[in-house]
Every structure is written in C-alpha cells, then in structure tokens.
Amino acid sequence: MYDLETHKHALALLDQGLSQNAVSKQTGISRAAIRAWLTRIEPLPRIVGHAECPRCAPVPFPPSDPANYSYLLGLYLGYGCISAHPRGLGYYLRIACADAWPGLIEECRNAIAAIHPSGAVYLAQRQGCVAVTSYSRHWPCLFPQHGPGKKHDRTIALAHWQQEIVNAHPWEFIRGLVHSDGCRITNWATRLVRGERKRYEYPRYFFSNKSDDIRKLFSDTLTAVGVEWTRLARGSDPFNISVARRASVALMDAHVGPKY
Structure with missing residues (x-):
C-alpha cells in the first residue's frame, strides 16, 4: 500500500498527460498499482495525522507562517491558479515559474511547503516554465480569490484576514x-x-x-x-x-x- 501523497502525485502526473508507463518509471510505482488506482480496485489510503486547515477550524485563524503566506499570495495573484481534481478529491495549487529563474522556483516551493507542510510539493515541467504544484482539499480556503474564469475578468479583493497579513508583511507580498x-x-x-x-x-x-x-x-x-x-x-x-x-x-x- 502506497501512502496518500505518493498516490496523489501519481494521479497528478497522469492528469498532466503522462502515460502509465512513464509515471511508473518516474515514480517507481508499479504499473499494476497505477492501473488499480485508475479503476478504483485499490482504495485510497487513509489520511493519517492530516493537518487541520486554519480556515476550517471552529474558530478560523490565519496560516501559521504569515510571511511565507504573504509571499505566496503575491505569487498566486500573479501567475497562480487553483484547479479541482478531476475525480473531485481536492484541489491543485499551481504557480508557473520561468525556467530562467531557478532561485524563484525554489523559493516558491519552500513557501508552499511552509504553508502546507503535510503535503507534497512537486515540479511539473512545461515548455519554458515549471508549474510548482501541490495538492490539498483546502487551497480555496487559503486563497478565496479562487473562482471561475480569468482573474482580470472578475473582482479580486483580499479577505480581512489576508489584508491583515499583507499589512504586517508588505514587502513579502x-x-x-x-x-x-x-x-x-x-x-x-x-x-x-x-x-x-x-x-x-x-x-x-x-x-x-x-x-x-x-x-x-x-x-x-x-x-x-x-x-x-x-x-x-x-x-x-x-x-x-x-x-x-x-x-x-x-x-x-x-x-x-x-x-x-
């Protein structure tokens, strides 16, 4: 039985268009396991020790690392997007970073890991850029600007708790x-x-x-x-x-x- 993050990573690669054989070679997961996941023969691993979403707590609170959140919020508003998992299991946060800036890619990866420490962060290569990607059920909670359509075609406003973070960490934003x-x-x-x-x-x-x-x-x-x-x-x-x-x-x- 593979763990949850390995399972999600493999499905994400398949969603990006990679073949089962390519995913197996890249991750070391057997093709039989990948086929089983696609046909739901093998159940999803249970989430063990899953971190509580700060926005879904009985009394919502801001992310525990506000400086990294402020930086990540700026990245998301610029070149980020959130998309639903095709099987309705959760959401992917993707931040597009140009290949020319490896330091930026690493900073983005570290910021995501700081905000979502229980989840995996991986790089999906695109033509000329890398999509720094992470899966969670709670990305829309942390980035309520998520919505249908392009950002410039709809209203983008910060929630009160987000504005407080930006006020406290303006340079990171x-x-x-x-x-x-x-x-x-x-x-x-x-x-x-x-x-x-x-x-x-x-x-x-x-x-x-x-x-x-x-x-x-x-x-x-x-x-x-x-x-x-x-x-x-x-x-x-x-x-x-x-x-x-x-x-x-x-x-x-x-x-x-x-x-x-």
Whole structure:
C-alpha cells in the first residue's frame, strides 16, 4: 500500500498527460498499482495525522507562517491558479515559474511547503516554465480569490484576514507580485551635456497585470511602504506600474531585488 501523497502525485502526473508507463518509471510505482488506482480496485489510503486547515477550524485563524503566506499570495495573484481534481478529491495549487529563474522556483516551493507542510510539493515541467504544484482539499480556503474564469475578468479583493497579513508583511507580498508579474530592468536615455549627447542608464521596476484590482493591491502596498510609483499605459491600456525614482528603486532593491 502506497501512502496518500505518493498516490496523489501519481494521479497528478497522469492528469498532466503522462502515460502509465512513464509515471511508473518516474515514480517507481508499479504499473499494476497505477492501473488499480485508475479503476478504483485499490482504495485510497487513509489520511493519517492530516493537518487541520486554519480556515476550517471552529474558530478560523490565519496560516501559521504569515510571511511565507504573504509571499505566496503575491505569487498566486500573479501567475497562480487553483484547479479541482478531476475525480473531485481536492484541489491543485499551481504557480508557473520561468525556467530562467531557478532561485524563484525554489523559493516558491519552500513557501508552499511552509504553508502546507503535510503535503507534497512537486515540479511539473512545461515548455519554458515549471508549474510548482501541490495538492490539498483546502487551497480555496487559503486563497478565496479562487473562482471561475480569468482573474482580470472578475473582482479580486483580499479577505480581512489576508489584508491583515499583507499589512504586517508588505514587502513579502510585493516581492511575490514582482516575482510573478514584475521585473527589474535597466533603462537608458540620452541627454545633451555641454552640447554633446550622452547616454546614461538607470534601473527601474515594472509590474504588469491586466487586473485593475491586482494592480491596485500592488500600488496600495507600495504606497504603504513609501515607494513612489507611476502608472504607464501600453497603448490605451494602463497595465503597467513603474518604479523609477532613485530612492524608491533603492528601497525595492533592499527588499525585493532582481529575480534569480
């Protein structure tokens, strides 16, 4: 009898389109066991010592690691999604992280593990990115922004308990949003100096998201920590928030920094 997390991991790989043979080779689980799970010949393992969901407790309370939760919330609002298990057993949290940023992938994985220590966190390779994935029955409890459709097509608002966490850990929230939908770049411009045109470079941060609500959460939190920002339009769409003033960039560098 395989344990619950092994069982869920194998089914998740099958849901991603891998063959039974490929899953068996990758996980070491016998093909007979995989076939049995798919046909429900073998019952699901019982959950032993399952951690209580803080939001489902008789008196709901916030996650025990609020700093990591604030960071993970930023990642989720940017490039995260929650999807139901096709057999109705629970939910998958997936955060898409570009292959170019292995440090980000590891930070995301650690944050998920801190919030859901009783569950497995695994990496599902996609073209150009990795989906950092974890299964739980309670992801919608922890991220009530989950819902049908794209985030920018519906209202995104923080629950009171989430806002309290962001207020207490604003830089972690900002960092999660920048790590998902933001970047630090070096801009350049030219100006005349004593009749000679010279080029100069300066760093700036960008955050781009189609959701008006998510951009406002980002800009409001920047304002709360003393970062000056401006809104930039791409064509007629104000999808971008820029941080370019020297003092504000220095603050961002001290608390966020470039992806790695």
